[in-house]
Amino acid sequence: MSAAVELRQVSKVYGSNSTEVHALREVDLSVRTGELVAVMGPSGSGKSTLLTIAGTLEEPTGGDILVAGQELARLSRQDRARLRRRSIGYVFQNYNLLAGLTAVENVALPLELDGVKARVARAAAMEVLANLDLTERATRYPDELSGGESQRVAIARAVVGERRLLLADEPTGALDSLSGETVMRMLRLASSDGVACVVVTHDAQMASWADRVVFLRDGRVVDQTLPGPGPDSLLMPGANA
Amino acid sequence: MAENLSLRLDYQISILSIILGMSIRHALLALLSEGPKYGLQLRQEFESRTGEVWPLNVGQVYTTLQRLERDGLVESEDAAGAGPQNVFTITSNGSDELDKWLRMPPDVVPPPRDELVIKVLVAMRVPGVDLPELLQAHRRHLVQVMQEYTRLKSEITEGEVEVSLVVDAELFRIEAIVRWLDTTDARLKRLPARTAGTTPAGTAPMSAPRVGRRIAGVRR
Numbered sequence: 001m002s003a004a005v006e007l008r009q010v011s012k013v014y015g016s017n018s019t020e021v022h023a024l025r026e027v028d029l030s031v032r033t034g035e036l037v038a039v040m041g042p043s044g045s046g047k048s049t050l051l052t053i054a055g056t057l058e059e060p061t062g063g064d065i066l067v068a069g070q071e072l073a074r075l076s077r078q079d080r081a082r083l084r085r086r087s088i089g090y091v092f093q094n095y096n097l098l099a100g101l102t103a104v105e106n107v108a109l110p111l112e113l114d115g116v117k118a119r120v121a122r123a124a125a126m127e128v129l130a131n132l133d134l135t136e137r138a139t140r141y142p143d144e145l146s147g148g149e150s151q152r153v154a155i156a157r158a159v160v161g162e163r164r165l166l167l168a169d170e171p172t173g174a175l176d177s178l179s180g181e182t183v184m185r186m187l188r189l190a191s192s193d194g195v196a197c198v199v200v201t202h203d204a205q206m207a208s209w210a211d212r213v214v215f216l217r218d219g220r221v222v223d224q225t226l227p228g229p230g231p232d233s234l235l236m237p238g239a240n241a
Numbered sequence: 242m243a244e245n246l247s248l249r250l251d252y253q254i255s256i257l258s259i260i261l262g263m264s265i266r267h268a269l270l271a272l273l274s275e276g277p278k279y280g281l282q283l284r285q286e287f288e289s290r291t292g293e294v295w296p297l298n299v300g301q302v303y304t305t306l307q308r309l310e311r312d313g314l315v316e317s318e319d320a321a322g323a324g325p326q327n328v329f330t331i332t333s334n335g336s337d338e339l340d341k342w343l344r345m346p347p348d349v350v351p352p353p354r355d356e357l358v359i360k361v362l363v364a365m366r367v368p369g370v371d372l373p374e375l376l377q378a379h380r381r382h383l384v385q386v387m388q389e390y391t392r393l394k395s396e397i398t399e400g401e402v403e404v405s406l407v408v409d410a411e412l413f414r415i416e417a418i419v420r421w422l423d424t425t426d427a428r429l430k431r432l433p434a435r436t437a438g439t440t441p442a443g444t445a446p447m448s449a450p451r452v453g454r455r456i457a458g459v460r461r
Contacts, residue, residue: 203416205387205413205416207384208384208391215380222377223381224381226385228385230389234386234390
């Protein structure tokens with residue numbers, strides 16, 4: 001399958017000379033369509049920088065980024081903005097829903113901003129909310145939703161329309177275990193629908209929902225999980241030793 | 242998905258063996274708390290719930306029933322003994338015993354002999370060991386095991402709540418080890434640079450028995 005996003009030798013340096021901070025060092029990362037990848041690492045390892053650069057919110061100091069096969073450096077500012085609007089969805093720890101809009105209005109907003117007619121945008125938003133089991137909450141305002149529901153609305157907003165890349169920064173950070181689990185189940189659902197998901201988390205339980213876990217340390221990818229032996233291995237004593 | 246159905250059933254059985262495996266005594270009391278049962282029925286239920294993962298000598302069930310009766314924790318219709326056609330009923334003392342066992346706190350001190358902790362403590366003294374790399378190798382392995390458990394969890398239906406509870410327990414247990422690795426990594430990073438096999442000047446290395454005594458001291 002094709003890569004939804006690919007980072008080639010990406011570096012990011014903040015400051016200069018004596019105050020230089022290397023947030024990312026020659027990072028290679030490719031995420032396929034339909035793949036859910038978790039990025040784990042301690043604070044300051046470059047997790048969030050990796051996400052903002054993959055999401056075109058920030059530019060790298062070196063290296064190339066390809067989103068849906070398009071090399072970002074070759075795109076005009078305008079084209080990059082369009083790509084960001086149409087192809088990439090973001091989910092943050094604190095949901096970032098607009099308080100004055102209902103759930104369905106929040107989800108429809110990216111489409112409307114992109115010129116889609118209100119009625120069409122609303123229908124698309126309702127469809128995504130239904131997939132995430134939120135039909136009954138569609139006309140509620142953010143302050144009437146629980147944390148878990150708010151994050152699911154944020155996921156709906158991130159995948160509405162033709163978006164095929166979802167980037168989530170600690171999406172379960174503010175949630176209890178079961179709500180966090182529901183959010184991860186929804187991200188799995190989105191990935192099985194063909195969305196490539198990259199989730200930054202320091203929580204191993206949440207990361208374990210991913211197809212692949214990438215470990216970051218001091219701005220470098222130091223390791224990643226290998227395809228598993230299957231749940232059979234859990235039944236054989238010593239198989240995991 | 243389908244090929245995992247029998248696996249899930251196997252898993253559920255092995256889980257029940259974990260639950261029931263504490264002791265045949267309490268397992269039988271738990272089965273009788275559902276209502277009076279024949280000796281044969283108890284044997285069959287015990288076997289079907291624990292499966293082949295706990296090969297059980299059938300005689301053990303009857304011997305245990307006799308002891309439970311002797312201790313006044315169960316009663317049987319027929320005083321002749323713990324035969325297959327005899328009906329057993331839990332007594333109020335038996336219910337109390339079961340309740341007492343359910344509420345008895347698990348033994349969490351002193352700490353279990355933890356293989357990974359020992360390995361890391363030893364690695365700190367072995368020259369040439371790249372500690373962050375070693376910690377990462379263990380972290381990767383543990384996260385991979387967690388991924389398998391989570392895959393199993395993602396296929397569990399609402400009716401299989403026992404499986405969910407045990408999978409959750411395993412995930413929390415392994416997650417705790419991963420968090421310990423993370424904290425160890427961060428703690429070692431803060432230390433002034435030193436090579437493995439040496440200790441900072443002026444500080445005596447704390448021997449394992451001394452650490453053990455200190456931790457054991459928490460208990461007193």
